[in-house]
Amino acid sequence: MAPLQLEIEQRGRRIFELVDQHPESLFSKAGFYQRLMTLSMRDERFKTQLFRFVAVLPSLRRSSEIIEHLEQYFIDTNDGLHPLVGVGIRLARLFPWISAPVLRWNVSEMARQFIAGRNPHEVIATLRKRRAQKIGFTVDVLGEAVVSEAEADEHAAFYGDLLEKLTRETRDWTDPLEKNADLFPVVNLSVKISALYSQITPDAPAEAIAHVSTKLRPLLNRARDLGAFINIDMESYALKNTTLQLFKAILTEPEFKDWPHAGIVIQAYLRDSEADLLDLIEWGRTRGTRFAVRLVKGAYWDYETTKSGQNGSNPPVFLQKPQSDANFEKLTRVLFQNNAVVTPAFGSHNVRSIAHAQAVADELGIDRRRFEFQLLYGMAGPIKRALVGMGYRVREYCPIGELLPGMAYLVRRLLENTSNEGFLRAKFAENVPAKELLRDPKELIKPAAAGIADRAASKGSNHKNGASLHATAGDSFRNAPLVSFIYKDSQDKMQSALREARKRLGEKHPLFIGGEKIWTDNLTPSVNPAEPTEIVGYGTEAGIDEAEHAVKAARAAFETWRWTPFEERARLLERAADILERRRYELSAVEVFEVGKPWSEADADIREAIDFCNFYAQQMRRLGRPKLTQQVPGEDSYHHYWPRGVAFVIAPWNFPIAILCGMASAGVVTGNAVIMKPSEQSIICGAMLMEVFEEAGVPPGVLNFLSGHGSVIGAHLVDHKDVDLIAFTGSREVGLKIWESAGITRPGQRELKRVICEMGGKNAMIVDADADLDETIMYSIYSAFGFQGQKCSALSRLILLEENYDRVMERLIPAAASLRIGNPEQPGIMVGPVIDEPAYRRILEYIEIGKKEATLAYQAKELPPHGYFIPPTIFTDVKPNMRVAREEIFGPVLSVLKVRDLDEALEVASGTDYALTGGFFSRSPDNIERVKARLEAGNVYINRSCTGAIVGRHPFGGFKMSGSGTKAGGEDYLLNFLVPRVVTENTSRHGFAPEQTPEYRDEFLWPKSKP
Ligand SMILES: Cc1cc2nc3c(=O)[nH]c(=O)nc-3n(C[C@H](O)[C@H](O)[C@H](O)COP(=O)(O)OP(=O)(O)OC[C@H]3O[C@@H](n4cnc5c(N)ncnc54)[C@H](O)[C@@H]3O)c2cc1C
Secondary structure, three states: OOHHHHHHHHHHHHHHHHHHHOOOOOOOOOOHHHHHHHHHHHOHHHHHHHHHHHHHHHHOOOHHHHHHHHHHHHOOHHHOOOHHHHHHHHHHHHOHHHHHHHHHHHHHHHHHOOOOEOOHHHHHHHHHHHHHOOOEEEEEEOOOOOOOHHHHHHHHHHHHHHHHHHHHHOOOOOOOOOOOHHHOOOOEEEEOHHHOOOOOOOOOHHHHHHHHHHHHHHHHHHHHHHOOEEEEOOOOHHHHHHHHHHHHHHHHOOOOOOOOOEEEEEEOOEOOHHHHHHHHHHHHHHHOOOEEEEEEOOOOHHHHHHHHHHHOOOOOEOOOHHHHHHHHHHHHHHHHHOOOOEEEEEEOOOHHHHHHHHHHHHHOOOOHHHOEEEEEOOOOHHHHHHHHHOOOEEEEEEEEOOOOOOHHHHHHHHHHHHOOOOHHHHHHHOOOOHHHHOOOHHHHOOOOOOOHHHHHHHOOOOOOOOOOOOOOHHHHOOOOOOOOOOOHHHHHHHHHHHHHHHHOOOEEEOEEEOOEEEOOOOEEEEEEOOEEEEEEEEEEOOOHHHHHHHHHHHHHHHHHHOOOOHHHHHHHHHHHHHHHHHOHHHHHHHHHHHHOOOHHHHHHHHHHHHHHHHHHHHHHHHHHOOEEOOOEOOEEEEEEEEEOOEEEEEOOOOOOOHHHHHHHHHHHHOOOEEEEEOOOOOHHHHHHHHHHHHHHOOOOOOEEEOOOOHHHHHHHHHOOOOOOEEEEEOOHHHHHHHHHHHOOOOOOOOOOOEEEEEOOOOEEEEEOOOOOHHHHHHHHHHHHHHHHHOOOOOEEEEEEEHHHHHHHHHHHHHHHHOOOEOOOOOOOOOEOOOOOHHHHHHHHHHHHHHHHHOEEEEEOOOOOOOOOOOOOEEEEOOOOOOHHHHOOOOOOEEEEEEEOOHHHHHHHHOOOOEEOEEEEEOOOHHHHHHHHHHOOOOEEEEOOOOOOOOOOOOOEOOEEOOEOOOOEOOOOHHHHHEEEEEEEEEOOEOOEOOOOOOOEOOOOOOOOOOO
16 A cells, blocks of 8 residues: 555544544434434435425514425425424424424524524634634635625625624634744634625626725735735635636735735636646745635535536536545645645545645645644534644634525535535445545546546437437437636637627628629618717618519529428538537627627527527427328328428517527528528628528528618518518517518418517516525526616516515615626626617606606616616516506616515516516425416526526527417427428238338438438
8 A cells, every 4th residue: 555545544543533532423413403414315305305495494484484385395205294394294284383483493503503603792702612622713704695786895894894803802812733823813704705796797807806806905904904814715616717816916916915814715626726726826936925725625516517517518627526535635735835835724524635634744744733624613523623632723614694694505514414425424424434434536536437528428318419309309409508708718709809890890791692792782880889989880781672582582492492301401500500609709799799788698699599500400300301190001191391482581689690590590491491681780790690601501592681671671571472481580569560461362472471470578577475585686687687678588577575575675776786887898797788779769768657657766877978878777666557567668677566475476477468488586386386387478487587598498489469489499490480291102002011111201302312
């Protein structure tokens, strides 16, 4: 055995011996808590329900509510009630007035196990006890989910106050180890940057750093004066780069350059943690003053893997626990090797990780009082005691705060304690032998799953464009990941694309008909709504002649294209998807200029276009092969599809590439010939999409690009006898006209026109009495004001139960007041300009109407001087019959309606002409089921934003006056572009028939296509 491993085992065993001298179960509080945790470890479903129940409990006020939730959460766990819970519920039903407070008390006690105190006074009492045990502290203020600048200011002020109080209280405290005290001030605070700025976005680190620095500087200054230490905690990956940059930037400022008492966290579960640590060390050397690093594995593993799974991107974390452990050990050595510039702290409860750090320190001759072990309050008490006994420096991480803001922290701790992979569970709950627990993690890494890609691939049949005929779309389709603006590289690419797009402002773009570029004498300028004097480009204006030309070209092309094998058509879309991906930043930049989309919204639009191409290609492969209707002897009947003919696509400006691309690509892949007309406000985006298809090799006439006035060419083509299908997305007014006009059969018309009509919404979200308010506010604000409320899915009516009304409003308005409004060319902007002057005037008119009908509860005051900027506005006292509650405004205006209960909420939510999106915030399983079943909306979203549908995952579209019931990005969308056909053949000859007929056959093509 290698000497180091031997040493680790010896030290590990020594720690275990000391631990076993004071045996303690995993959960130091016996009784209720311990039993629940034991159950959780046995039964995953019970654990999920329990943690959900624990998370909602502090926000329940009435005993009856508590009992109802208890029942709803546990009624069907473990195929019926768990005996312990069953008895509990039965008792609770009989004595709710006793049971509810007892439950609440028990959960508070559970939280108290991990929370060192509700206020500075309580925390100080705890710290005194620890001092007697020679354990130091770092205090963290709970409640990092700030939704407004008011909350961020309060949080910062609390830290300031805490610093003063702790310094006062610990004036006479000396270092417990009485050596190297200069490296380890007694007072130590842990700060999370997200709690200091409510508008942090990963794409705008400079802006975040500027804001957070203004809050952090006074705290650092005061800490330096008082001789205290400040540690910056590390949160989710999205904030990691900003946190590192901030730390380096602020500590290089002249006033802090020579201050050694600041630290930061490195999370060893991150694949890029080694590079980050080396970079920090390099920075520290240049700075010339020591700093501290707390090395941890990381607290957000589940969150990071779930998030990446949703986005289809590689998780930033290792996927095998021993990889994190091994990396922790590797970085431990790096820290010790650089002890001259960095003071290490090891944040772990894992005896193997701890013993390894001890052994490496000895190997490198580092005094055990020059680094510290940090452990969480309420966890691994015996290990802390053992380490103190061995003469090591121990500091406890002590959260302070009330139960409600502390819930996220509590749930993280419960998860950690019961995690299958966790050390604590293995040692204290499952009594895994020491030898096992002390094994070298490198030996435990399984080579097969070491690659991230392997894991992604093994998760179902989630391969790109899986052409399986049986898999459902959701199973076999893989969305393009969003660009992650966490990375500097992505930020730089976007900045450079914006610079390049700026150079090309004012370019002229032709029509594209029958494979040729066509120019006319009329050019239409398209302006930047954030700077209306700036012309983004000119589109060539088509008149009736060009429209006629396009119909003829399309008609001619249709006759060939319709007989082109579907595989070829699908490949065309995939080539277009690849080009969109290659030109992704460039196209996003054009959207920023032409329609005022913030960066990430623009990127999401291009991603959606890519997804549409790949998804419809996949769906065409599914639909393209004729399918046997029934297995009968002597006859085969195959069901298959033909394209309809010439499709006219009319798209809006708010998703200027995605929606145009979605409708056009669906038309093309199904074998129709398409004429696409972009919105008059987004001609340049439309022209760029045409370029993409041209490069992808679309045959002449199969896709034609016609920009011009809707009232002229739009109306002409809708009525045209040679147009067989109209795919429209836009306003209700225009949609209804098209619907009506298409119903008239004109002389010479071959087909009954099919209209795909997607119109507006008056979308509502209901907030239940028990909703998680952090999430409610964050998602409501985003749904209502993201991209200036100009999504047909945007939230425009927030329906609050009267019980909850004040609590929501109290946070909603400051959250709206904190939004960043500005030119979306800058990163991190949430609210940009509305599309054009008519929209600007119309929305302002609605605001005037709102002022007369309802109460203006909030309106932003500071707006950029130029451009069509509308202040985010909130109306209260809105009644369902008011115009602001019924009519689509399509801007950053939110109406808040107060209702008695969920019955009324559902009635109000469903009581408009529209049924597009709708949402519900609740933690009551029964209420959630009820809303899922009853809310009148094409897309219902629970506990999340009501915008941002993803192709394949959330087929999108509404009914009533929101649309004709089609679902873009859904399995059945392509059927709208097709006519079904059945071919039946008698295959028997004199009573003799083949035994089996294949389920699928080749396409009906003549002349037969070559294999
Ligand atoms: C004092 C202190 C401060 C901390 N501060 C922070 C902080 O600022 N930011 C932060 O993110 N964390 C922080 N942590 C870490 C976090 O809260 C956990 O306590 C820690 O990750 C648990 O690691 P462990 O070594 O104690 O236990 P172990 O049981 O050895 O390790 C558990 C950890 O392994 C990792 N892991 C679990 N499953 C897998 C898997 N399948 N693949 C790869 N890795 C996996 C996770 O990080 C998990 O937390 C802190 C911890 C302490 C003790």
